Amino acid sequence: MPLPINIDALVHGRSVEWERLEFKQGWDPLDTLHTICAFANDFHNLGGGYVIVGVAERNGQPVLPPVGLDPGALDAIQKEILELGHSAIRPSYHPIVVPHELHGRAILVIWVPGGQTRPYKARKTLARDGGDWTYYIRKGSCTVVAKGPDEAELLTLAATVPFDDRINQQARVADLSRDLMLEFLREVGSELANEAEGLPLDELGRRMNVIGGPAEASFPLNVGLLFFHPEPQRYFPATQIDVVWFPEGPGGDRFTEKSFRGPIQRMVREALDYIRRNFISETVTKHPDRAEATRTENFPYAAVEEAVVNAIYHRSYEEREPVEVRITPQELLVLSFPGPDRSIRMDQLRAGRAVSRRYRNRRIGEFLKELDLTEGRATGIPKILRAMKENGSPAPEFETDEGRSSFLVRIPARSPVARGEGREPGAVRDTPHGAPHVTPHVTPHVEAAILAYCQSPRSLAEILGHLGLKDRKHLLNKYLHPMLAAGWIARAVPDKPRSRLQRYWTTGAGARELARRGGS
Numbered sequence: 001m002p003l004p005i006n007i008d009a010l011v012h013g014r015s016v017e018w019e020r021l022e023f024k025q026g027w028d029p030l031d032t033l034h035t036i037c038a039f040a041n042d043f044h045n046l047g048g049g050y051v052i053v054g055v056a057e058r059n060g061q062p063v064l065p066p067v068g069l070d071p072g073a074l075d076a077i078q079k080e081i082l083e084l085g086h087s088a089i090r091p092s093y094h095p096i097v098v099p100h101e102l103h104g105r106a107i108l109v110i111w112v113p114g115g116q117t118r119p120y121k122a123r124k125t126l127a128r129d130g131g132d133w134t135y136y137i138r139k140g141s142c143t144v145v146a147k148g149p150d151e152a153e154l155l156t157l158a159a160t161v162p163f164d165d166r167i168n169q170q171a172r173v174a175d176l177s178r179d180l181m182l183e184f185l186r187e188v189g190s191e192l193a194n195e196a197e198g199l200p201l202d203e204l205g206r207r208m209n210v211i212g213g214p215a216e217a218s219f220p221l222n223v224g225l226l227f228f229h230p231e232p233q234r235y236f237p238a239t240q241i242d243v244v245w246f247p248e249g250p251g252g253d254r255f256t257e258k259s260f261r262g263p264i265q266r267m268v269r270e271a272l273d274y275i276r277r278n279f280i281s282e283t284v285t286k287h288p289d290r291a292e293a294t295r296t297e298n299f300p301y302a303a304v305e306e307a308v309v310n311a312i313y314h315r316s317y318e319e320r321e322p323v324e325v326r327i328t329p330q331e332l333l334v335l336s337f338p339g340p341d342r343s344i345r346m347d348q349l350r351a352g353r354a355v356s357r358r359y360r361n362r363r364i365g366e367f368l369k370e371l372d373l374t375e376g377r378a379t380g381i382p383k384i385l386r387a388m389k390e391n392g393s394p395a396p397e398f399e400t401d402e403g404r405s406s407f408l409v410r411i412p413a414r415s416p417v418a419r420g421e422g423r424e425p426g427a428v429r430d431t432p433h434g435a436p437h438v439t440p441h442v443t444p445h446v447e448a449a450i451l452a453y454c455q456s457p458r459s460l461a462e463i464l465g466h467l468g469l470k471d472r473k474h475l476l477n478k479y480l481h482p483m484l485a486a487g488w489i490a491r492a493v494p495d496k497p498r499s500r501l502q503r504y505w506t507t508g509a510g511a512r513e514l515a516r517r518g519g520s
Contacts, residue, residue, distance in 0.1 A: 003111055004208040005370055006189040007100050010109070011052060011062055019141045020049035023057035025067050027077050030126050032110070033084050037122035038136040038143040040093050042114030043154060045162050047362040049138065051095075053077070054107035060141050068105025077108060088123045090133060096207075113209050114362060116161050119154045163318055164223040164361040167212045171220050171235060173202050180228040180263055181208065188370045209363075223363035226264050226317065233261050238320040241271040241308065244494070245279065246328045249487045249509060259322070264364065265371055268312055271325070272305055279327050280304070283414075298413045299332045302387035303396065307409040309373050310380040311336035313365050314407070321493065321501055330508045332411040335492055337501055339404035349381055350398050384409070399456040399505065406457050406492055406503055446479055450489065450506075451514040457492055457503035480504060488513055 003010075013021060022035050032051055039049040056063040069077070078097050085094040096111040124132040135146040135154055146154050178201055185193035185208075196204050202218050205211030210224030226232045226239065233239045240261045247254055260271040280301055285294040311323045315336040326333040340349060341360070359365060368374040375383075381398065388396050388411070397410040446467065453466050460472055469475055483489045488510030492503040506514070 003096070003098050003109060004185055004188070004190050004192050007098075007109055007191070008102070009189070010050060011055065011064075011102060013061075018060055019138065020046055022049065022051050022141070022143070023055045023062050024051060024053045025056035027053055027069065027073070027108075029080055029084060032081075033088050033122050033126075034136045035143045036081075036084075036093070036095055036110065036112050037089055037120050038138045039112035040089070040095075040115040040120045041118050041135065041137050041146075041154060041157075042362065043137040043146075043150070043157075045114065045359040045362040047366040048111075048113040048115075051110040051112065052107060053110065054105065055102070065103035066105045066107055068102075068107060071106045074099050074106060074108060081110065088126065090121050091117050093117075093120055096209075111209075114161070114165060116165070116167075116212065118157055118161075162360065162362050163316070164221070164226065164363045166222055167219045168222050168225060168235060169219050171225055171229075173205060173211055173218050173220060176201060176205055176210065176220055176224055176228045177230055178204070180230070181205075181210075184227065184265070184367075184371070221363070222317065223361075223367065226364065227367055228263065230262065232263060236317045238322045239264075239267075239317060240322045241267055241312070241325065242322045243271060243275060243325045244327065246326065249328045249330070249507075264312060265367070265373065268309060268373060272308060275304060275308075275325065275327070276301055279332070296391050296393075296414055299411055300387040300391040300393060300414075303384045303391075303393075303411055304332060304334075306374075306380045306383045306387070307334040307411065309368065311407070311409075313368055313374055313380075314340070314360055316360065319501070321499075324493075326490070326494075328508075330413050332413070334409040334411075335406060337406050339400035339407040342404055346398070346400065384411075401457045401459065401462070401503060403459075405459075405501060408457055408492070408505060410508075412508065447483065447488075448514060448517055450479060450483065451510045452506075454489055454504050454506045455511075457505040459503055463504065483510070 010021070020039075024032060032053065035049075035051050039051075042048050052062070054069040055066040078099075081097055082094065086092055093115055095113075098109045098111065100107050100109050119135055121133040121135045124134050135151055136143055137146045137150060137154060138144075178196075181204060182193060182196050185196055192204075192207060199207070202211060202215075205218075205220065205224060208224075210221050210228060211218050212221050213219045220229075222236070225235050229235070240259050242257060242259050244255055244257045258274065260267045260274070262270070279299070281298050283296050283298075285296070287294065308323070308325065311334050315323060316338055319337050321337040324333075324335045326335070340346075365374065374380065384396055388394070391414055393414040394412040396412070397408075399408040399410065400406060449467060450463065453463065458466075460475065463480075464470065464472065464475055467475070480489065484491070486509075487507060489504050490507050491497065492505065493499040493501060496502070
């Protein structure tokens with residue numbers, strides 16, 4: 001039974017992180033049982049993992065060509081794994097086991113998705129009187145016994161399957177698109193594509209692990225609807241990317257907006273293609289001392305791509321707020337809800353060293369990685385930092401609020417003129433940064449206090465508390481509205497001023513105004 005991924009790429013670690021792979025030279029039922037239990041517990045919401053039997057490992061890497069297994073023993077091993085799932089794991093758990101030929105040798109690939117009924121415990125031994133049961137988890141590339149705080153935290157994960165991996169009882173299996181599923185399987189090079197057209201939709205969905213529930217009551221998983229339904233916004237409102245262009249800045253009178261919807265993979269690609277064609281321009285600088293010209297972009301596409309894909313990967317699909325990309329001549333902003341997990345320290349994130357302890361959408365990340373849209377494992381921020389540096393752009397900024405209700409990636413435009421480069425057709429040109437007009441009754445020291453405080457997105461309540469004010473209407477009419485008109489601050493949700501998720505942040509123009517005043 002083929003898996004919905006390319007197994008050769010899997011063995012070489014090209015489609016799955018190394019810590020989600022375990023290689024075993026030969027068949028060891030007890031050791032394999034403990035690893036299956038650990039992957040099923042999916043302690044870090046990475047999406048489970050794969051046990052590859054018949055391939056030795058050295059320093060975490062596969063030794064190829066593989067040792068292989070006796071082809072005559074494969075059927076017996078599969079039956080033993082089935083029996084272990086009944087008798088040696090509580091609650092019962094059954095991974096997907098697939099025989100495969102690699103370099104002419106027989107191997108077994110055991111796919112262990114994160115379980116729906118975790119936590120799981122397994123027998124410590126397979127002896128007849130082995131009555132002890134223990135929780136196992138993954139720590140890096142090792143399977144270990146969950147002890148102390150780890151065991152306590154694992155127990156809290158009971159019935160907390162990530163949203164994207166939950167069964168959706170408001171939909172039917174028939175709502176999944178076979179065409180979209182086939183398109184995915186062909187793109188990733190899965191052997192399952194060869195037989196998918198002849199399979200009942202329920203069986204195809206179960207092989208791809210996008211359908212759950214008992215055979216008599218099958219339902220799609222949320223991740224299946226997000227990737228394989230033509231209109232996932234029917235089930236998850238605001239599953240869309242809004243791209244908003246402010247040619248005169250956020251305080252100007254003109255803007256254009258385009259919304260992208262549909263299956264996640266299609267929505268992301270169409271939005272990125274639109275941004276690249278319409279808002280990213282290249283500057284070519286020739287040098288008298290060498291033949292090679294320097295090519296730079298106003299917004300490096302690699303950074304924009306990573307920011308948008310990360311927003312789709314890490315946003316909540318339970319919140320009715322879209323991912324928004326706001327573009328002005330001076331900066332590109334990517335806003336999503338909610339913010340980073342509280343286990344992530346913002347100073348480490350801004351330095352590109354943050355590692356999440358738990359992922360919000362384990363299955364979405366798995367599919368995005370298969371499609372080469374993300375690498376996973378906290379590589380997004382370092383890639384953005386690297387792309388900006390290589391392009392000679394100002395450093396990006398990453399902002400959230402104290403409640404981690406939103407996350408903002410700010411990508412400043414690279415100014416060729418500021419760096420002494422010649423203007424070329426299509427290059428980003430400097431815009432005069434004269435002080436914008438502000439209604440005179442705004443008190444200067446309150447302006448500065450708001451601009452300084454809103455370097456990270458802030459709610460009205462937070463701003464009121466910071467200023468020691470109590471009247472929301474007074475704050476809006478006397479302070480925030482004039483500053484919005486000036487383009488010094490912006491709303492996180494511009495089309496819904498009264499949204500419960502509304503936040504205000506200082507724009508690039510506001511930051512320059514604050515700097516002009518000496519940061520007062």
